[in-house]
């Protein structure tokens with residue numbers, strides 16, 4: 001999906017993917033150049049930009065720090081079929097997939113994913129390395145802490161606060177604040193686990 005979006009951007013020339021699987025030759029017709037050990041050399045050869053297309057919020061956040069410490073700048077992959085308000089603010093390295101809508105004065109933290117058809121309404125504040133899965137709908141003034149995952153079709157009523165590294169099950173309707181590092185599911189959404197991991 002990210003390759004499709006980046007290919008549609010005339011300012012971007014894709015040179016290849018990095019992957020830890022040595023048997024992988026290409027992804028969506030883009031060659032796999034090798035594993036992470038190539039990164040420093042690629043940067044030295046003049047490749048200045050990278051995008052991290054990894055689903056795990058924690059791994060994406062860690063790789064973001066690693067790439068920036070090597071000197072890469074993180075580009076964003078914004079689908080031309082999404083809609084983003086002029087007054088919204090997006091951090092570096094975000095993915096905004098087709099059909100996503102980001103409304104007025106919303107903030108999207110670096111390395112977050114706003115997936116297919118998800119809507120983030122006015123003045124929402126989404127932290128770093130979050131994933132708002134397909135078809136989710138966040139009403140106005142919702143705050144989502146860093147690293148949090150909202151499963152497919154999550155609904156959140158307005159002005160709710162969800163803590164960092166939370167996991168919200170697909171189809172949940174969040175009507176009360178949720179603590180950090182919880183797993184919560186259902187309609188209405190209830191906490192079923194408090195975790196120590198990210």
Ligand SMILES: CC(=O)SCCNC(=O)CCNC(=O)[C@H](O)C(C)(C)COP(=O)(O)OP(=O)(O)OC[C@H]1O[C@@H](n2cnc3c(N)ncnc32)[C@H](O)[C@@H]1OP(=O)(O)O
Nearest residue numbers: 115133134150151152167168169170171172183185186192
């Ligand atoms: C483009 C893309 O593909 S983006 C990826 C999109 N992916 C998703 O949206 C996946 C979302 N993931 C889920 O909903 C998962 O079920 C999770 C994260 C909530 C599961 O968390 P786990 O900690 O593994 O929970 P587990 O599977 O053990 O289930 C615990 C209980 O919650 C229930 N449960 C799990 N998910 C849900 C859900 N979405 N809604 C309601 N109940 C649920 C289970 O039935 C189980 O109930 P039981 O104890 O009565 O049997």
